[in-house]
Amino acid sequence: MKVYTTDRIRNVVLLGHGGAGKTSLVEAMAYLGGITSRLGSVSEGNTISDYDKEEIKRKFSISTTMVPIIWGDVKVNVLDTPGYFDFVGETEEAAAAADAAVIVVSGKNGVEVGTQKAWELCEKYKLPRMFYVSDMDVDNASFRKVVEDLTELYGKKIAPIHLPIRENEEFVGYANIVKQEGRRWIGKGQKVECPIPDYCMEYMEKYREILLESVAETSEEFMDRYFGGEEFSIPEILMALTANVGDCSMVPVTLGSSVQLKGAANLLDDIVQYFPSPDKRKKAGIDTKTNEVFEADYDFSKAKSAQIFKTIVDPFIGKYSLIKVCSGVIKNDDSLYNIDKDVEERISKLYVFEGSKPVEVPELHAGDIGAIGKLSHARTGNTLSLKAHPIQYAKIDVSTPYTYKKYSAKNKGEEDKIAQALQKMSHEDLTMKVVNDAENRQTLLYGMGDQHLDIIQSKLLAKYKVEMVLEKPQVAFRETIRKKSDVEAKYKKQSGGHGQYGHVKMRFEPSGDLETPYEFAQEVVGGAVPKNYFPAVEKGIQDSVQRGPLAAYPVVGVKAILYDGSYHPVDSSEMAFKTAAIQAFKKGFMEASPVLLEPISSLKVTVADKYTGDVMGDLNKRRGRVLGMNPDHKGNQIIEADIPTMELYGYSTTLRSMTGGSGEFSYEFARYEQAPSDIQEKQVQERASKVNTNEE
Secondary structure: OOOOOHHHEEEEEEEOOOOOOHHHHHHHHHHHOOOOOOOOOOOOOOOOOOOOHHHHHHOOOOOOEEEEEEEOOEEEEEEEOOOOHHHHHHHHHHHHHOOEEEEEEEOOOEOOHHHHHHHHHHHHHOOOEEEEEEOOOOOOOOHHHHHHHHHHHHHHHEEEOEEEEEEOOEEEEEEEOOOOEEEEEEOOOEEEEEOOOHHHHHHHHHHHHHHHHHHHOOOHHHHHHHHOOOOOOHHHHHHHHHHHHHOOOOEEEEEOEHHHOEOHHHHHHHHHHHOOOHHHOOOEEEEOOOOEEEEOOOEOOOOOEEEEEEEEEEOOOEEEEEEEEEEOEEEOOOEEEEOOOOEEEEOOOEEEEEOOEEEEEOEEEOOOEEEEEOOOOOOOOOEEEEOOEOEEOOOOOOOOOOEEEEEEEOOOOOHHHHHHHHHHHHHHOOOOEEEEEOOOOEEEEEEOOHHHHHHHHHHHHHHHOOOEEEEOOOOOOEEEEOOOEEEEEEEEEOOOOOOEEEEEEEEEEEOOOOOOOEEEEEOOOOOOOOHHHHHHHHHHHHHHOOOOOOOOOOEOOEEEEEEEEEOOOOOEOHHHHHHHHHHHHHHHHHOOOEEEEEEEEEEEEEEEHHHHHHHHHHHHHOOOEEEEEEEOOOOEEEEEEEEEHHHHOOHHHHHHHHHOOOOEEEEEEEEEEEOOHHHHHHHHHHOHHHHHHOOO
16 A cells, blocks of 8 residues: 555544444445445445454444545545444544544434534544434435534534435435535436525525634634625635634534445545644653653654554454554664563564555554554553653543453363453453452453443354353452350360360450451460460461351451460360360351441442433432432533442443433442341352352
8 A cells, every 4th residue: 555644644533323324434435445346234244344253243343443545645544433332442542543533423313322422532532523414315314403403412513514405305416505506426426516406595595604604703804704794715615614623613514325325425525625634633742761741743754653542353363553653654674662561572564454454554654543463562552662762652541341240161171261362352452351359259351331241252252262151240248246245165076195175265246347357355364275375266266257157258347355265284286276266256256146248339320411310210229329419511410329239230231221321330349338138138048058068
């Protein structure tokens, strides 16, 4: 592939709700750009950007895919992202690497939750953006309704630049609001001039007025001319539009039908016209040698640096690190220093990806997006630079996973294989993590939702040939006592030779400190138990608190006092006193009103005002205590609540179904509280065998 300089590059991320038509749009662009010779479709599973087996099977995007479209003398690096919320990490990585965004809205389904989330992501990264209304060939598609809804949400920024022209219920062309001309499509993305129908004129004038107002606001001279009734020339309107789109004060709305190849060519023209090349964007890091700010700003004349924004790990094609060049020109055979890993690695080959196909290139200029193969130490978010100029860029910010399940190997002996495969997959997917929960003897797999975990499970089987079982995780309860008890225990064993003899009298009471398992004290007088056996008694208590007598959970908050006992000068031993202490603990604990403590989490739920009633009702069902509500000044409420950790299982799915996918939540462990009697009874019954056999 030809090498493109910074001013001839556009990096565009496609965002939008799942099913809005992003992948179909990429397919139309790739066909018009000459990458493919036939138009693929999502339903047939033969698109350029959904090439993974899981994507073909499920018919939606799971990973971000890069497709470079050559349009005239400009390379448009299109990043096709998943629309489903379980794969938001992929979308966040792509948005961090892009310089602008096209938000795809289905003309049939209208503005959806994913549309609004896409807008919020653009706001976070200050990305210039435009809306593309897809599915305009469908009978009930309404461009006007989409524009009205967008205007209601985002105000005067919304500026339609095209209007649909229909004949006999068919989508045949469009009216260009800037040029006030009609166009009819003929053949492969081509068009001819046509008159604008009368029914379009009312909206044509309305939308043109919005457009001219925005143009007038770009300078005082334009404002004076506008109020003086002067017309702006088309080049003036285009220039002002480009400036307004670049500073995010204006968001054009265009339209098309990807499956009919209508509108995709216009969109590519608009991307080249309105969106900035990388050198118009800012990028700064720290030169760690001088501790000064390094303003890279995608300048090809500065020291080489790049950031890895995504990693592809595949057992068949190997490992690729997708990079965005932040400064300089990176070439084959360059040696780049990875400051995060403190290693220097040689680049053997540079690539750009056309969907799943790596295409070799000799160099990548500042602002370009490409890939490096086989960087053994590199991870997503790492910075690559020259060792003489070690640069550090800020890490990529991705969402935290809160949904988790316990996993185990289906076939014995495959635990290590699964662990290795998951580690490789975690390089690729930053929203997946594996946590070893030693206390409950389980390994937990965290993801963004149940669907995310299911797909990880499927990928393990398809790519790494290992099968895992996902189950409901065990929650870590604790045991403690509420009252005092006074017990004695005697361990006496007579056999040939030395016997065993240990005798203790002990009191047990709550220590008041639920952070510490136990406190040990002794009040023995007159040497009833010799001092040299005190450590053995304490060791008995120490062993006992690992697994309580109530339900085999760890014990907290118990004070054990040794106050009397007896010993035998020949038969007493440390082992005998330790055993006597274990017996005393079991007896004393069960006589001191034992209770189970359950973990409580602090939960924050962010939802639109209209859903607060439903969410609070559901939290009450889950034994949650709502502590308060605060507005976030974006039309949402942040509900804060305390909730038993065990009740959070499955919460992600419930919240999404209640809020249409718009609700978000986060939580962290807060403390332990006494479990209700019904929960305690159930746990004691379920774990009776573990108490009796002392096995987990």
